[in-house]
Amino acid sequence: MGISRKLRTDVAAAFPNLSTEQLTEFIPNKEELNVIKIHTHKGEAVTVYANNKNPVLFEIEKALYPTVYTLWAYPDLLPAFSTWPPVLQKLAGGADLMLPGVAVPSSGFPQVERGTLCAVTLLGNRAPVAVGVANMSSTEMLAAGMKGKGFAILHTYMDHLWELGDKSSPPTLAPSVEDEEEQEPVVNCTADPLQHVDIADLSLKEQDSCARLMGKEEPEDSRTPQEQMDELFNQCFFHALKCKVKKSDLPLLTSTFLRSHMFSCCPAGQQLDIKKSSYKKVRSLKGSILSSSEVRNIVINYVKANELVDETNKNFVKVNAILCDCLLDKSEQDEITNLKWDDLLSRCLERLQPLHQVTFFGQEPIVRKGNIEPISITIAQRSSNKKVTIIKNLELYGLDPQCVANILQQRVQASATITPVPGTKDRVQVQIQGNQIHHLAKMLLEEYQLPRKYIQGLEKAPKLGRKK
Numbered sequence: 001m002g003i004s005r006k007l008r009t010d011v012a013a014a015f016p017n018l019s020t021e022q023l024t025e026f027i028p029n030k031e032e033l034n035v036i037k038i039h040t041h042k043g044e045a046v047t048v049y050a051n052n053k054n055p056v057l058f059e060i061e062k063a064l065y066p067t068v069y070t071l072w073a074y075p076d077l078l079p080a081f082s083t084w085p086p087v088l089q090k091l092a093g094g095a096d097l098m099l100p101g102v103a104v105p106s107s108g109f110p111q112v113e114r115g116t117l118c119a120v121t122l123l124g125n126r127a128p129v130a131v132g133v134a135n136m137s138s139t140e141m142l143a144a145g146m147k148g149k150g151f152a153i154l155h156t157y158m159d160h161l162w163e164l165g166d167k168s169s170p171p172t173l174a175p176s177v178e179d180e181e182e183q184e185p186v187v188n189c190t191a192d193p194l195q196h197v198d199i200a201d202l203s204l205k206e207q208d209s210c211a212r213l214m215g216k217e218e219p220e221d222s223r224t225p226q227e228q229m230d231e232l233f234n235q236c237f238f239h240a241l242k243c244k245v246k247k248s249d250l251p252l253l254t255s256t257f258l259r260s261h262m263f264s265c266c267p268a269g270q271q272l273d274i275k276k277s278s279y280k281k282v283r284s285l286k287g288s289i290l291s292s293s294e295v296r297n298i299v300i301n302y303v304k305a306n307e308l309v310d311e312t313n314k315n316f317v318k319v320n321a322i323l324c325d326c327l328l329d330k331s332e333q334d335e336i337t338n339l340k341w342d343d344l345l346s347r348c349l350e351r352l353q354p355l356h357q358v359t360f361f362g363q364e365p366i367v368r369k370g371n372i373e374p375i376s377i378t379i380a381q382r383s384s385n386k387k388v389t390i391i392k393n394l395e396l397y398g399l400d401p402q403c404v405a406n407i408l409q410q411r412v413q414a415s416a417t418i419t420p421v422p423g424t425k426d427r428v429q430v431q432i433q434g435n436q437i438h439h440l441a442k443m444l445l446e447e448y449q450l451p452r453k454y455i456q457g458l459e460k461a462p463k464l465g466r467k468k
Helices: 002-014 020-026 068-073 085-092 138-143 209-214 225-243 254-265 292-305 321-327 341-350 401-412 437-447
Strands: 034-039 045-051 054-060 063-066 080-083 117-122 128-134 149-156 316-318 338-340 355-358 366-369 375-381 387-392 416-420 428-433
Touching: 002 020, 002 063, 054 068, 068 128, 080 085, 085 117, 085 128, 085 149, 117 149, 225 254, 292 341, 316 341, 321 341, 338 341, 375 437, 387 437, 401 416, 401 428, 401 437
Parallel strands: 080 117
Antiparallel strands: 034 045, 045 054, 054 063, 117 128, 128 149, 316 338, 355 366, 375 387, 387 428, 416 428
């Protein structure tokens, strides 16, 4: 009873054009509502509310969406857009509704904004067959020449959610002839609908959607074999992401993704061969290079956007499911519900791969893993009490060790040699007779303009006034 009352309040807020009578009919007080918690195969948590065996609403991240069963009873609940019957099979297979598949009625479109929750009907029948979020406003759809993605589809007739009910078919409802104003109810989603663009997995038929969606024949054969393989690669890649990969599989090696997921999405009669595509091979990417301040800004914006700042103490952040997965060890996941801001940010930075980037004028930046090592200057004692100066890591800063050795040799009139750095394969060091740190400091700091913090060992210079 308590659930019914709260749900009716939420539904009234989400769909304000429902009358009080319709609300009571929709969610009756006396009958028990069944609340079913399900997980899609991608790991999305979905709450389904069922009345008389049929699911009437589903809830994702506190946003309520009507099922097709509800829309058959209240066909005017959402602004509706029509498509052709053959398109339904693709929508039920997990595809989004592209604008070329949307019919433009002579009376014009309902006026909706980007992010509005809409119904999809088939031409000639007012009974909705799908629920989706508009990817652009009605005006933008027409301005785009009806090309591009029109709606991110969340749920369809014939998908798994529909199968939870009595599996009835859409009723035949004659298209209504109404004033244009009455055809334009704008019902906005209760939560930010753009967060849900990737949840079309409710409507996925995992077994056969890939083969069914991709089994279309290509009539034109004017493309090169490489272009055809690129097209096949892209299809397999995106369908594997949508149909095969579960949240629990991540992170995933690219080789495993290719072998276990992409190959199984290849249509019958075709063979995926990466070497014949322009990609040549699949390898892991480093991802975006971010400075620590950029990471901090991203984390702070995420916390604010998801309203995770603790209301009772602004110094703490509430740990949601995503932060829990990313930042907490398994032993901590049941115990920690809040983190201090500095702990949250330091944990984020600790889990990132450190990189450094060196940029030389007129050249592409060089990116390497790990933190950059400073130029190391050391003094070593050789036999007969002679000292030598050893310089390592010059090449990390774009300096040619041989060139540096030649300049030093001329300036100080002492022999300089290049020797391998012990324990490395391809690194070399400069070795020059005597303590030459004064000359090196002048060269590196003044001539090459290197910041002092990247040079280690300058404090070992000989005291001025003493004979060398």
